[in-house]
Amino acid sequence: MNLPPLVELPSSLQSFVHRAEQSFRAALGEAADQFDAWPAERLEAFKRVVGASDFVSEQAVRDPQTLLALAASGELERSLQPGDLRAQMAAALADCTDEAQLGQVLRRLRNRQQVRIIWRDINRLADLAQTCRDLSDLADASIDLTYHWLYPRHCEQFGTPKGQRSGEPQHMVVLGMGKLGAVELNLSSDIDLIFAYPEGGETEGVKRSLDNQEFFIKLGQRLIKALDAITVDGFVFRVDMRLRPYGSAGSLVFSFNALEQYYQDQGRDWERYAMIKARVVGGDQAAGAQLLDMLRPFVYRRYLDFSAIEALRAMKLLIQQEVRRKGMAENIKLGSGGIREVEFIAQAFQLIHGGRDLSLQQRPLLKVLKTLEGQGYLPPAVVAEMRDGYEFLRYTEHAIQAIADRQTQMLPDNNDERARVAFIMGFDTWAAFHERLMYWRGRIEWHFRQVIADPDEDENGEADLCVGSEWLPLWEDALDEESACRQLADAGFADAQSAWQRLAGLRSGNQVRAMQRLGRERLDAFIPRLLAQAVEHENPDLVLERVLPLIEAVARRSAYLVLLTENPGALQQLLTLCAASPWIAEQISRFPLLLDELLNEGRLFKPPLAPELAAELRERLTRIPEDDLEQQMEALRHFKLAHRLRVAASEISGALPLMKVSDYLTWLAEAILDQVLALAWRHTVAKHGTPQRADGGLCDPDFIIVGYGKVGGIELGHGSDLDLVFIHDGDPHAETDGAKPIDGAQFFNRLGQRIIHLLTAQTNSGQLYEVDMRLRPSGAAGLLVSSLGAFERYQENEAWTWEHQALVRARVLVGSERVGAAFEAVRAKVLGKTRELQALRAEVSEMRAKMRDNLGSKQTAAGTGQNAFEAAAPFDLKQDAGGIVDIEFMVQYAALAWSGAYPPLLQYTDNIRILEGLERLGLLPAADATLLQEVYKAYRSASHRLALQKQPGTVSGEQFQHERQEVMRIWRELGLS
Structure with missing residues (x-):
């Protein structure tokens, strides 16, 4: 922000100006003419400063030449460049011969800089950031240069400290805390410091060696004295060492190991707060960086820490x-x-x-x-x-x-x-x-x-003891069963007895009994809030039924209870989503890390687009060491869980329509597959070297992952598996160039195995995806990874019609652009072949009849006649007559029948856009194409809703009767039987 402009010096302060100017002239003596020669603007600035600051007035009288020198150098009006201040101080300290002179020089330099900084601050010549930076630079230079001046002289007296383990000379690390650490010092701030040294050992080079800790304690005492002691010249900085372990009662200096052990075993929350701003301000910078890395896990917990x-x-x-x-x-x-x-x-x-x-x-x-x-x-x-x-x-x-x-x-x-x-x-x-x-x-x-304030406080800061407190006696088992059930029933629970039994079961369960005191206190604070919010819902019984398993799952990790207690909005989102979907309730119960997603409503209901998804995942993985496979797998799984929850929440809330839900879930799979391929490639190449192409060049990677079915058709649902095919274009016979060479066929087979392992391995966060590879050439009997040539030969010479139907929905998900383009050419060539339509209709119809017989509802007739289904029989949205698969088969039939004459039909792999193409090309009446699109979306939307309710994809026969009849009409009109 900008302060208001400077105002006229008030008359009440004119006497200060007059007195200060007279005293300054007297102190200058014959040099007063230099003051008189100042430009008018600087003279006005002088009046403002001495009118406002007794300190500057006193320094001007005490050492008038300093103010003249500052004016002559231009430092009153201009900013110092990075390093200028340190260079000035280093030059001044170079001639110091003893500690008394060191102290005098430091103090005079400090006063000089303090005058300059106050002058510039009062006259609006420096903003807040620059003032704080100048003060912090002054402190940094004072600490570090003083330390390096003292260290060699200290070593002459007591020997050079050596590490017992490393044998290397040891230097002290000075951590600046608080405002110094954050480069935010104020004009008269003290400096909070912590002293440390890398490792134990003894000094060498003197008759009587010292333990390293004793050496650095003595050095630390000399450093504090040089900065803190008040002399006739004042002080440099007040030094406060109370932030060190054990405060004033603790040792002045600690080894790195001792510090790490202390913070790990005894570090308190306020010490975490203080350590956020810790910065190395003096001594060994490299060792200091290592120390801060060691202490980072104490400050920043890997879990959400409410x-x-x-x-x-x-x-x-x-x-x-x-x-x-x-x-x-x-x-x-x-x-x-x-x-x-x-x-x-x-x-x-x-x-x-x-x-x-x-x-x-x-x-x-x-x-x-x-x-x-x-x-x-x-x-x-x-x-x-x-x-x-x-x-x-x-x-x-x-x-x-x-x-x-x-x-x-x-x-x-x-x-x-x-x-x-x-x-x-x-x-x-x-x-x-x-x-x-x-x-x-x-x-x-x-x-x-x-x-920060307690959520139970009112606007006047007084605690509101009534928030949820009416439920506390019930939770603490202070009521008899009858009274408890009556309270639950009066609050809106339909089955008060069951609700009471659920609460009693949680209270007496093993998880709660095993909780430590702090965790139990957190649970006791949380449950009344939960009940208070649950009764605000239309169906509190359902809310309690779905949320209590989550509470039991996280009971031993009570930070999650604090999260929900501290964030009423997050608790409200949790209850709303769990009430709407048992699938979401189960996901959060299995993976409580997902609670983090409830904290940001804007982010929860606005999943990122495909490029943002990919970039976010890349960024997450770049933070993990390349050799830490376990963390990489966990990061992939948490990323998928978090974004899948966002999509589900957005669908439930109505923020995302069906088509966008599938888009996001498909983009999510593609982003994950892209990183999985990169990880698998890096691992396999590191082990065996890089495979070769037929032209002798190295593959990079000349490998693609092709998606079939729902992922190929951009129609993934919440629990969909991935139908994948792996294709490479390397030389299967040429060996890799690594230390353990294998031929190309083996390499790509192991690459494929690695990809499947990364996708399907069970970790603490579950598996990424179930993978189905049965659509590869020759199915389960075929090679895991096919060469592009073998894939083309199989599709042209051996593939069944149903495999060509599947190819309609196949597209390259990730991998080599060159091989991807070659695959698209093969796909277009295979699908664009001229086919005998009567034979094609017979083969498509025969395959569809088999599927209905094997997978459709037994109560539903499998035939395709006008009255092939009964209103009373349940309707399997996917497999029964007139359902999803019938629409998919019609689209696939049309693509196989007409794409040779109409290549644009092969541009897309999703049913909706293929139907748009059939309408645009006049191959299907507009009314029929539109009807199939709307029915297809309605079926899939119903399937999504059922999946989120953890129910099978079946509805009552009364639903969708007209839609089913129309689908079967179009089926017959296409000549399918």
Whole structure:
């Protein structure tokens, strides 16, 4: 955000300017003419600064040459380039001969930079980001250069520390925490540090060696003294070491292993919160990066961690109590609607989602807010308000601290300081500034309550004990059975006895009995909320029946209970979807990770398009090491589960029509197959080398996966398997070029086996797809992978008519573009052959009759006459007369009969567009083509609904009678029997 423009210095501050200017001139003495020679713009800037800041006035009098030098260098008006500040400090420290001189030089440099930074801040010559960056760069350079100045002298005295395991010289790692770690230091901030070293051992090169830890403790003490001690020149930075393990009672320095063990065994939630911003600010950068990698699993959990909200809320409650106790309501950092609340909001999302969303693993708060907006966690309007409010508060913080270089966030209570703060912030009066400040604090507090505050609190921050509390006695078994059933019946349960027994069964079940205390507390908090929302549904019995198995499944992983407790919207989505579909309820019960999908309603009901799907999956897999097959398989399966849930939810809600549902499910399969082929190819090539083409070139990969049936026809359903055929165009006899060479035929066979393994292997997240390979040449008796030539010869010379029917719906899903184009040419050639229509009709009719006999409903007559079915008999949507397969067979018959004369019929593999082609080419009356399209979509829509209800694809005979009769009429008119 931009602050209001600079205003005229108020008259109440003119006396400060007059006094400061006189004192500065006196201090300059004969050099006062240099001050007088300043341009008018700089003189005005000087008046603004000394009128607002006692610190700058005092420094100008104490060391007037520094201010003149800053002016002469142009550093008051221009930004420093990256590295400038460090270079200045390094040059100054190069001549230091002892620690006393080191301390003096550091402090004078700090005061010089502090004057420059405050000058630029007050005069609007630097924005908030630049001011924070300059202050953080000053701290970084001070810490790192001081450390490297001290280290060799420390080694001369105590020896060089060597690693016991590696034998390498050891350096300390200095972690900057909090605002320093995030490059967000304020004008008078202290610096929170943690000291560490890579490994134990002893020093070498002196008579009396030291343990490495003792060596680094002594070095750490010298570093703190060089920075923190107050001398006549002031201090460099106040150093706070309380964030280290065990706080003030802990060792000053820890080895990497000790740190890892501590955070793994004893690390508390507030330490996770602090560690988000940890950054290496001094010492060994490479070792520091390794340390942060070691500690990352402590900070960012691989699962969704909604328990983090509880910890943040507890921290906020303690802060609020402290604020009230110490009368700090006017504290713009800790008070209500203060800086800390914005930080809590950002870090809540980081702690919850950061383990799985790597884009949240960053330190600067404003960048985190931008990511929360970009990734859809928070609406743009909310992020904009939090960002603007946060920046206003940070500018205010700097204004308060610029006055006297004091570490405070308290609003001033005297008129002069109030006038100064208002002036720095661009307001004519304190009242105008304060009104704006309170507006932003109010907005931040409101957003904070939406994310962090207890959902049981009312708008005044008071806990609402009534939310779901009426169900607590029933859940805790404080009621007798009769009273419990009466309460359930009064609330709308049709079978109160069954509902009570389900709840009692959960309460006394093994999963709940084995829960730890914290988990049981979370369950006790959740169940009343569940019941309170369940009774809002039309059929609470069904909701409870479908959701309780999920609760039992996740009981031991109580973070999921916290997720649902903390997110009433997610719980509502869960109940709605489970009530609508037992299939969804079962999926979430089997794979609770899917609960994550309920958190973002916009994402849940808006699955991505095909390119976005493929890109998202590629991005996920690139984050996993190439040799970690287990994680790759899990990532593929979770990706499929999550997106399949989105599609199902969108279909149930009506957000996606039938055709789009099949599109998305097909795109999902294609994206997964593309990555599975890449993984299988990489693995097989690594083991055996690359196969060759007939021309001697290397295959890359000269392999395609062809989809038949529903995936080929872009008509996948929720539980569809994949009908696949593998084809290669390599030289089957030439050997691969690897260390363990095999011939091309073997290579591609093993590649195919690898693909099937990746697709069908059962992991914790199930299997990707069931795969049916029976449509390959010669079926189960044929080779797993055919060469393109063998495939062509089989289709031309040996394939049955039903195999050519299947080829109508075949298309290349993934793989080599060159081989794919060659396959399409073979397909067009085979399907475009001239056929004797009477024989073709007989063969198609015969195959269809066999299918009806074997797969149709036994109660339904298999014939094709006008009255071939009875209204009372059930209707199998797929296999019975007048059903889905009859429409598919008619489309396949038409393609085989007429595509030789009408090649455009082969352009598409899905029934709907082939029917459009038949109408467009005049091969089928428009009314009949439209009817078949609408009936086909109606049948498939009914099948999808039944699948989501976990019911077989059969409806009562009363349904679709007219549609079935019309389908059979067209069947007969095509000459099929």
